């Protein structure tokens with residue numbers, strides 16, 4: 001069948017528009033995917049310092065617990081750490097610190113380090129500098145109100161940040177603390193205490209930071225994994241230190 005010339009021109013025009021549109025969609029998707037990957041990176045950000053672990057030859061490791069404190073699980077976790085003689089770092093949510101000051105003070109009284117995990121556990125990817133400053137400052141105030149006098153390091157929820165938060169932290173000479181070991185990120189590991197412990201023991205390197213959640217009912221397997229994880233790391237020669245102690249080691253080694 002013969003296609004009239006006018007029709008042919010229109011068809012090729014539409015084909016061009018379609019191709020250009022497709023190319024634009026692919027380019028925008030790739031760019032968004034790149035930004036998304038960047039926003040959740042554990043070891044790269046656009047401004048300031050990000051610390052997923054520190055370089056050291058000493059067999060030291062930091063156990064870090066995100067979220068809470070919650071009345072249901074704080075004491076149980078503190079008892080477990082005391083039995084094992086482990087000092088850890090708790091990245092607490094500012095609003096939970098205000099809601100549960102007793103639990104917050106119990107963590108401090110047990111000698112653990114407190115970190116800042118934002119006030120509302122917000123995804124900080126699109127946060128403006130002002131919003132980030134507000135989330136971080138309110139949490140600092142909540143933590144200080146409990147009487148805590150130690151250094152307060154910052155960990156954004158889900159390790160998400162892009163411009164506002166890193167800018168705010170860089171201006172205040174504070175690092176973003178992430179992690180290099182995250183056993184709960186794989187459902188087949190997270191569902192089995194023995195696998196969680198084995199994963200951490202296998203991945204541990206001198207200066208590693210382990211990301212764990214123990215403050216919610218859904219994290220029973222992580223709580224159950226702690227004794228074997230701690231025993232296994234000790235058997236491999238590891239000593240448990242806080243994030244501040246880890247950072248001091250990094251500074252001393254520079």
Ligand SMILES: [Zn+2]
Nearest residue numbers: 066067157158
């Ligand atoms: Zn969190």
